[in-house]
Amino acid sequence: MATGLSPSALGVPGVVAELRAARERWRTSQHRLQEVGGRELPAREALAEVVGQLRGALFPMRLGPPDLRQEHEDEYIAATLHTALGALLEQVRLELRHQARTRDSGETEADSQARALALVRAFGSSLPTLRQLLDSDVLAAFQGDPAARSVDEVLLCYPGIHAMIHHRIAHRLHMLGTPLLARIVAELAHGETGIDIHPGARIGAGFFIDHGTGVVIGETAEIGRNVRLYQAVTLGAKRFETDEAGHIQKGGARHPVLEDDVVIYAGATVLGRVTIGRGSTIGGNVWLTHSVPPGSRINQAQHTGAGPGAEAT
Known part of the structure; x- marks a missing residue:
């Protein structure tokens, strides 16, 4: 061996035993059956x-x-x-x-x-x-x-x-x-x-992500034809419904709908089940949580004290 030391001297048998116990605890807590053979x-x-x-x-x-x-x-x-x-x-x-x-x-x-x-x-x-x-x-x-x-x-x-x-x-x-x-x-x-695109997202033909780094597209997003996104755009959920125990409920339409010919510039965040109308342009760093009609031009709010990500008006 390269180290010149035995597995016992390095504490390997004890680690193996503890890892086995950790696996068994996990499998028991997840109600996993004992698997025999290859990968499951x-x-x-x-x-x-x-x-x-x-x-x-x-x-x-x-x-x-x-x-x-x-x-x-x-x-x-x-x-x-x-x-x-x-x-x-x-x-x-x-x-x-x-x-x-x-x-x-x-x-x-x-x-x-x-x-x-x-x-x-x-x-x-x-x-x-x-x-x-x-x-x-x-x-x-x-x-x-x-x-x-x-x-x-x-x-x-x-x-x-x-x-x-x-x-x-x-x-x-x-x-x-x-x-x-x-x-x-x-x-x-x-x-x-x-670029993080959930496989459930529905994306039409002619989709272009320019530069791309940091783009996030959620599971239930729906994107029409000829839509263009720039880097660091997020199409996310605004809130998550929970059950009586406080656990997040799975499923449900919670991400934006982008109609045809929409352009969203770098750093913009669009949250919730909102609709961005056909041919709209969303400016950089906009924080948008409501629907906008077709042909809208949304820019970052310009007022004193409005920092990056100010909500669009």
């Missing part, structure tokens, strides 16, 4: 590899292997999808089995297997539609940024596009009934870009 939940590492393969299949000559030739695109896509969807199938099986256990649904292993296969087939069949949506996002970024020299630069370099590739994949998985897989895919992009 999807693996982040496996999903990262699947998403990388899907990116290549969606954009083979830009995000695929560097030695790919155009005449071999279909062969590459077929082989890549076979590998990616096969790996995704195993992750879907893990989540569906976990759902069946935690919900005590009575679903058999055969039922879970059949449902997993149908889900993955449905996901695969949606990839052409996802490609069209992503093309609209790339074009929106190119047309909306005077610094963009080409659509290729946008696809290869822009963090907002990277985040949207993940989101389009994650949202489809979310809608198909695998929210844990979807959340992992979304968080992979969050960690890489600083």
Whole structure:
């Protein structure tokens, strides 16, 4: 050993025993059954590899292997999808089995297997539609940024596009009934870009996030077509409903609705189930908690003592 010391000298056996006790306490408190065999939940590492393969299949000559030739695109896509969807199938099986256990649904292993296969087939069949949506996002970024020299630069370099590739994949998985897989895919992009989009958010075609760092889009947000956000924009919840015990209640529409052609500038915060009307512009650092009609121009309040984030008037 590099240290020249035994595990006992370093206290390893005692730590192992205490960690085992901590795991057992957690599993007991969460009513987890004793698992025998392999992993019971999807693996982040496996999903990262699947998403990388899907990116290549969606954009083979830009995000695929560097030695790919155009005449071999279909062969590459077929082989890549076979590998990616096969790996995704195993992750879907893990989540569906976990759902069946935690919900005590009575679903058999055969039922879970059949449902997993149908889900993955449905996901695969949606990839052409996802490609069209992503093309609209790339074009929106190119047309909306005077610094963009080409659509290729946008696809290869822009963090907002990277985040949207993940989101389009994650949202489809979310809608198909695998929210844990979807959340992992979304968080992979969050960690890489600083853009936090919940997979439940509904986002229309031609969506452009410029710069991107610090953008937060909540689970029930609904965004129309040709919407543009800048860095540090938050589309969040204003308050959370609680039950009699004071616990936050899950679900419920609590995030903003942005209609078509809305622009929100850097640092703005829009909270609650409010509607930003079509063609509206929200200025930088605005704090907005009420709906505005179509064509509105909202700027930060200008009055003595109003600091950053003053509520719009």
